[in-house]
Amino acid sequence: MKVIEFQEGESFDIELEEDLLKRNQQLAQANGQLLEKHGILAIDVMGSVGSGKTTMIERLSSRLCQTKTIGVVAGDLTTTIDADRIVEKGAQVVEVNTGKECHLDANLVGKALRELPLEKLDLLFIENVGNLICPAEFPLGAHKRLVVISVTEGPHMVVKHPHIFRGADVVAINKVELAAPMKVDPEELKKDVLAVNPGAQVVKTSLVQDQGTKDVIEALGLMAGSGAEA
Amino acid sequence: MHEFSIAQQIVDVVFRTAQENEAQLIERVVVVIGELTLLSEEQVRFWLQEFFSHKPISREACVEIIVQPALIRCSHCGFEGAPPCPGPEAHFLLPILACPRCGQSGVTIKEGRECLVKKITVKK
Numbered sequence: 232m233k234v235i236e237f238q239e240g241e242s243f244d245i246e247l248e249e250d251l252l253k254r255n256q257q258l259a260q261a262n263g264q265l266l267e268k269h270g271i272l273a274i275d276v277m278g279s280v281g282s283g284k285t286t287m288i289e290r291l292s293s294r295l296c297q298t299k300t301i302g303v304v305a306g307d308l309t310t311t312i313d314a315d316r317i318v319e320k321g322a323q324v325v326e327v328n329t330g331k332e333c334h335l336d337a338n339l340v341g342k343a344l345r346e347l348p349l350e351k352l353d354l355l356f357i358e359n360v361g362n363l364i365c366p367a368e369f370p371l372g373a374h375k376r377l378v379v380i381s382v383t384e385g386p387h388m389v390v391k392h393p394h395i396f397r398g399a400d401v402v403a404i405n406k407v408e409l410a411a412p413m414k415v416d417p418e419e420l421k422k423d424v425l426a427v428n429p430g431a432q433v434v435k436t437s438l439v440q441d442q443g444t445k446d447v448i449e450a451l452g453l454m455a456g457s458g459a460e461a
Numbered sequence: 462m463h464e465f466s467i468a469q470q471i472v473d474v475v476f477r478t479a480q481e482n483e484a485q486l487i488e489r490v491v492v493v494i495g496e497l498t499l500l501s502e503e504q505v506r507f508w509l510q511e512f513f514s515h516k517p518i519s520r521e522a523c524v525e526i527i528v529q530p531a532l533i534r535c536s537h538c539g540f541e542g543a544p545p546c547p548g549p550e551a552h553f554l555l556p557i558l559a560c561p562r563c564g565q566s567g568v569t570i571k572e573g574r575e576c577l578v579k580k581i582t583v584k585k
Contacts, residue, residue, distance in 0.1 A: 242488060242584045245478055250577040251470045252498065333463055365463040368499050394499060429566075 255369050258337035262372025265344060266355065271302075273355040274451060275373035277395060279388075280361030282381045283405040285316055286438040287447070288356045292322050294444060295453060299353040304343040306335040306360045322356075323347055334365035337372055354453070363392040370398075375451055381406040382415040389423035396427045401434065401450040408437045464501055467576060468508030474578045479518065484583030487519040491580040495529045497544075497573035502526050531573030535560035541571070 266273045278284050285305075292301050301322040318324050325343045327335060340357060347355075357373055359366045378399040380388060383406055389396060396402060402424045404417045421433045432450040436443030448454055471492060479487050490509065494500050506524055513519035534541045540562040559566045 242582055244580050244582050245482060246580050247474065247478060247578045249474050250575050251467060251474070252574065252576045333466075336466075364499060368463065 252368065255337045258341055259370040259372040262337055262341050262344060263374070264372075265341075265349070266372065266374070269349040269352065271349060271352050271355050272375070272453070273357060273371075273373040275357045275359060275366075275371050275376045276379065277359045277363075277366050277376065277399075278361065278379035279363055279381070279384055282361070282379045282384065283403075283436075283438050284358050284361065284379050287377070287379050287403065287405070287436075288317055288322075288358055289319075290438050290441055290444040291356070291448065291453075292317065294448060295354065296322065299453075300351050302347045302349075302352040302355045304335075304340060304347075304355065304357045306339070306358055317358075323352065333360055333362050334369050335359050335371060336369045340371045363388075363395045367394040367398065375400040377401045377403065377447070377451065379403045379405055380420065382410045382413045382417060382420070385413075386415045386419060389420055389427070393427045396424050396431065399424075399428060399431050401432045401447065402428075403434050403436045403443070403447055405436045405438055407435045407443075408440065463499075464504035465508055467500060468505055468512060471505075471509060471578055472512045475519070475581055476516075478581060479583055482583060482585075484585060485518065486584040487513070487522045487581060488584055489523045489525060489580075489582035490519075490578070491525045491527065493527045493529050493575060493577045493579045495531065495573040495575040497531045497570055498576055500576055502528060527579070529573055529575055532571045533558065533560075533568045533573075534571055535563060535565060536567045536569065537565040538563040544568075544573075 276284050276288060288303060295301060303317045303322045303324045304327055305317060305324055306327045325346045327339050327343050335357065357371055376399045378395055380402065382404065404420050407417050410417050417435050424431055424433050434443055434446040434450050436447060475487060475490055492505065494502055494505065506526055509524045513522045531544050532542065533544050538560060540560050544558060545561040558568055560568050
């Protein structure tokens with residue numbers, strides 16, 4: 232409610248108290264309710280540029296598409312490269328080109344949801360913009376947060392960017408096949424994650440070789456009736 | 462980097478409110494940023510001044526940013542107060558925030574996560 236108090240003749244104050252981050256949280260809550268109404272489990276997939284977010288969604292979609300109808304909201308500054316890759320795996324995809332934004336927010340995701348056939352979907356992946364800082368501040372209404380990191384980002388990437396790991400349900404340490412040449416110990420990265428977020432489930436993956444995908448599915452609780460056991 | 466989009470949202474709120482109140486001039490904009498947000502006060506101020514400088518209605522607007530100190534509550538021992546290491550560096554502690562009295566990590570952030578347009582002063 233706006234309270235108007237007059238001050239010094241013509242000038243007056245307008246009290247607003249309009250919280251912008253809270254507004255995002257409210258929109259996120261509305262997105263969550265909409266998804267629940269349709270029985271859709273939504274997963275926010277976050278991580279750096281090149282960590283393997285799109286490959287992760289491709290791998291998960293390939294394994295789960297037999298039993299679940301999957302939708303994807305693909306966030307990118309520009310281009311539809313990632314969205315095109317995921318479409319090939321048979322998912323319903325809405326591309327959100329953020330243009331100049333460094334993160335998806337609940338408003339953009341809400342708009343994308345209006346473009347998806349929600350009544351048909353069981354599972355929704357929301358691929359955030361490649362960034363370890365800004366997405367941490369903006370919940371989207373997803374039920375779970377999956378952070379994909381890779382050993383090629385160096386040994387200190389978790390301790391340097393702790394915020395994104397605090398709210399993560401599952402953290403995938405990807406490209407473990409490159410751990411030795413990169414001189415990075417995935418176990419040390421895992422320890423760093425657990426120091427920030429003891430409740431996180433940490434999974435090691437080599438997504439180019441489709442290794443660890445099943446563990447990610449289990450960690451996300453997508454196992455039952457998913458057909459991923461094979 | 463998201464200071465840019467937050468500043469844009471602040472500007473939208475300010476201009477919309479000015480228009481609703483038939484203001485001719487925006488003199489002052491008061492913004493509150495919580496100390497536990499990941500927002501840089503300096504960058505938000507820079508972008509606000511930049512946006513406001515392009516419109517005659519807001520060219521002279523004074524941007525005031527109030528930093529809201531953090532207030533945490535511990536669910537284990539009932540402590541309520543400032544986190545360890547309050548101040549501009551406080552957000553660094555966010556991921557490992559623990560109670561300064563009992564050391565448990567189950568703390569609730571009561572204040573310090575907000576970013577709000579508190580008040581604007583306008584002239585008709």
